[in-house]
Amino acid sequence: QxxxxxxxxxxxxxxxxxxxxxxxxxxxxxxxxxxxxxxxxxxxxxxxxxxxxxxxxxxxxxxxxxxxxxxxxxxxxxxxxxxxxxxxxxxxxxxxxxxxxxKQSERFKALKVLTGIFGVGVKTAERWIRDGIVGLQQLQLSERPLNRAQRAGLRHYEDLNRPVTRAEAAAVAAVVEEAVAAVLPGARTTLIGGFRRGKLTGHDVDFLMTHPEEGREAGLMPKVVSWLDSQGFLLYQKTTRNSYLEAKDGPARPPSNMDRFERCYSIFKLPEEARRGGEEARRGAEEAEPCSGAAAASQVKGEGPKPWRAVRVDLVVSPISQFAFALLGWTGSKLFERELRRWAGHEKAMSLSSHALYDNKQSRYLRASSEEEIFAHLGLEYVPPSERNA
Ligand code: ATP
Ligand code: MN
Ligand code: MN
The missing domain is CATH 1.10.150.110 (DNA polymerase beta, N-terminal domain-like)
Structure with a gap:
C-alpha cells in the first residue's frame, strides 16, 4: 500500500x-x-x-x-x-x-477448417482427423457419407466463412419481415444476436418472432419457412419444434443454454440486388458513410461472379409472455448469457432461461415484459445490448 x-x-x-x-x-x-x-x-x-x-x-x-x-x-x-x-x-x-x-499446430488448423463446415461438430471433426482427413479436398475425395446439413455446409463453405456485414443483415431482415407480414399480419420480428449488440459483422443473422396476442404465434414458423422457400430464399433449413410445453421437466429444470423454442437453422440465398437494397436502406436511415470495396472484391473471388451469396440465418419464435426472456437469452454474448445464469443461480437462488425466471426461495416464477424488468428481478443494473459484448 x-x-x-x-x-x-x-x-x-x-x-x-x-x-x-x-x-x-x-x-x-x-x-x-x-x-x-x-x-x-x-x-x-x-x-x-x-x-x-x-x-x-x-x-x-x-x-x-x-x-x-x-x-x-x-x-x-x-x-x-x-x-x-x-x-x-x-x-x-x-x-x-x-x-x-x-495457431500453427496442424491439429488446431484441421479442427478449425473442418468445424468451419456448417453441420460439423468437434466429435465428427476429430473422427475425420483420426482417419487422416485434415482438409476440405481430402474430405471430398474420401467420399465420407455426409448428412444434409454437412453437404450444404461444404457446398457453401466459402460464403458461410465470409463475415456477414450489417448491410447484408439488413437485407436479410427485409426479406424475413416481408415473409412474416405475408403469413401473419401483426406479428413482430426483432433482430437479435450479435447485430443487436451493434457488431459490424457476424457469422450469421438471428431473428426472434412473436405476436402481441398470446397464442397467435403458433404455427408461425412453418408458414414463414414455406413462404421463404416458395420465393427461392432457402438453400437449406431445419426446423425444430417447440418442446417447452411437452417437456415434463418444465421450466424449473437446471439452467442450460439450450432452450426449447421452435426454431429454424437455415442458409439463405441472398440475391445481389437485395444486398444492395439493404445497403441503400441503411444508408438512407443512417449517415452516409464511405463506400467499402469489400462486397465488390468478394464478388470477383471464386469461380466468377455469382449474383447471390449464402448467409446463415437463425429464426426463433416465442409467445409474447416469454418474449423478454427470449430476447435477453438470444442477444448474447454467449459469455454474458452464461454469466447471467451463473449470477441468478449462485447469487440469487433463481433459475434463468430463455423462457422464464424462477425464484427458488419464493417457489414461483417472476414475470417480466421487458429486459429491464428481468435485470431488476436479478438485482442487477440494466445493461443495454451494446454493452453486453463480454
Ligand atoms: P455471431 O456474430 O458469431 O453470430 P452471436 O452472438 O450472434 O455472434 P450466435 O451463435 O448467433 O452468436 O448466438 C446468438 C445468441 O443466441 C447467443 O446469445 C446464444 O447464447 C444464443 N443461442 C445460440 N444458439 C442457441 C441455442 N441452441 N439455444 C439457446 N440459445 C442459443
Ligand atoms: Mn449470430
Ligand atoms: Mn445464431
Missing part, C-alpha cells in the same frame, strides 16, 4: 453481467490471444478451460484503457495463473508463444 505503483490498478466486479462491455476493446492483442486459447480448449473437449480463458478475456475487454503492466491487474477477478502467464508473455514479448504455437 505504501509502495503504490504509478499506474493505477483497475477494479472490476467479477460477473460479466455486472459490467459494461462495449465493442471498444482496448486490449485486443491480449484478448485475441486468450480467445484463441479458449477456442482451442473448446475444440479439445476442455470446456472448463475454455470458460476460464473466456472469462479472463472478458475482464480485459471491459477495462477502460490498455493494460501496460501486470501490476495493474492486481485484484482483478477471473485471471488465473495460466491466463496471467499468457498476458505476461504478450506484455513482455508482443505476442503469446502459446497462442502462436497453437
Amino acid at each position: 505504501m509502495n503504490e505503483v504509478e499506474v493505477e490498478a483497475f477494479s472490476t466486479p467479477s460477473y460479466a453481467c455486472q459490467r459494461r462491455t462495449t465493442l471498444d476493446n482496448h486490449n485486443a492483442v491480449l484478448t485475441d490471444a486468450l480467445s484463441l486459447l479458449a477456442e482451442n480448449a473448446e475444440l479439445s473437449d476442455e470446456d472448463g478451460r475454455g470458460v476460464a480463458f473466456r472469462r479472463a478475456a472478458a475482464v480485459l475487454k471491459s477495462l477502460p484503457e490498455p493494460v501496460t503492466g501486470l501490476t495493474q491487474l492486481r485484484g482483478l477477478p477471473c485471471l488465473g495463473g495460466h491466463s496471467l502467464r499468457v498476458i505476461k508473455d504478450v506484455l513482455e514479448n508482443g505476442a503469446s508463444s502459446e497462442a502462436e504455437a497453437t
Whole structure:
C-alpha cells in the first residue's frame, strides 16, 4: 500500500453481467490471444478451460484503457495463473508463444477448417482427423457419407466463412419481415444476436418472432419457412419444434443454454440486388458513410461472379409472455448469457432461461415484459445490448 505503483490498478466486479462491455476493446492483442486459447480448449473437449480463458478475456475487454503492466491487474477477478502467464508473455514479448504455437499446430488448423463446415461438430471433426482427413479436398475425395446439413455446409463453405456485414443483415431482415407480414399480419420480428449488440459483422443473422396476442404465434414458423422457400430464399433449413410445453421437466429444470423454442437453422440465398437494397436502406436511415470495396472484391473471388451469396440465418419464435426472456437469452454474448445464469443461480437462488425466471426461495416464477424488468428481478443494473459484448 505504501509502495503504490504509478499506474493505477483497475477494479472490476467479477460477473460479466455486472459490467459494461462495449465493442471498444482496448486490449485486443491480449484478448485475441486468450480467445484463441479458449477456442482451442473448446475444440479439445476442455470446456472448463475454455470458460476460464473466456472469462479472463472478458475482464480485459471491459477495462477502460490498455493494460501496460501486470501490476495493474492486481485484484482483478477471473485471471488465473495460466491466463496471467499468457498476458505476461504478450506484455513482455508482443505476442503469446502459446497462442502462436497453437495457431500453427496442424491439429488446431484441421479442427478449425473442418468445424468451419456448417453441420460439423468437434466429435465428427476429430473422427475425420483420426482417419487422416485434415482438409476440405481430402474430405471430398474420401467420399465420407455426409448428412444434409454437412453437404450444404461444404457446398457453401466459402460464403458461410465470409463475415456477414450489417448491410447484408439488413437485407436479410427485409426479406424475413416481408415473409412474416405475408403469413401473419401483426406479428413482430426483432433482430437479435450479435447485430443487436451493434457488431459490424457476424457469422450469421438471428431473428426472434412473436405476436402481441398470446397464442397467435403458433404455427408461425412453418408458414414463414414455406413462404421463404416458395420465393427461392432457402438453400437449406431445419426446423425444430417447440418442446417447452411437452417437456415434463418444465421450466424449473437446471439452467442450460439450450432452450426449447421452435426454431429454424437455415442458409439463405441472398440475391445481389437485395444486398444492395439493404445497403441503400441503411444508408438512407443512417449517415452516409464511405463506400467499402469489400462486397465488390468478394464478388470477383471464386469461380466468377455469382449474383447471390449464402448467409446463415437463425429464426426463433416465442409467445409474447416469454418474449423478454427470449430476447435477453438470444442477444448474447454467449459469455454474458452464461454469466447471467451463473449470477441468478449462485447469487440469487433463481433459475434463468430463455423462457422464464424462477425464484427458488419464493417457489414461483417472476414475470417480466421487458429486459429491464428481468435485470431488476436479478438485482442487477440494466445493461443495454451494446454493452453486453463480454
Ligand atoms: P455471431 O456474430 O458469431 O453470430 P452471436 O452472438 O450472434 O455472434 P450466435 O451463435 O448467433 O452468436 O448466438 C446468438 C445468441 O443466441 C447467443 O446469445 C446464444 O447464447 C444464443 N443461442 C445460440 N444458439 C442457441 C441455442 N441452441 N439455444 C439457446 N440459445 C442459443
Ligand atoms: Mn449470430
Ligand atoms: Mn445464431
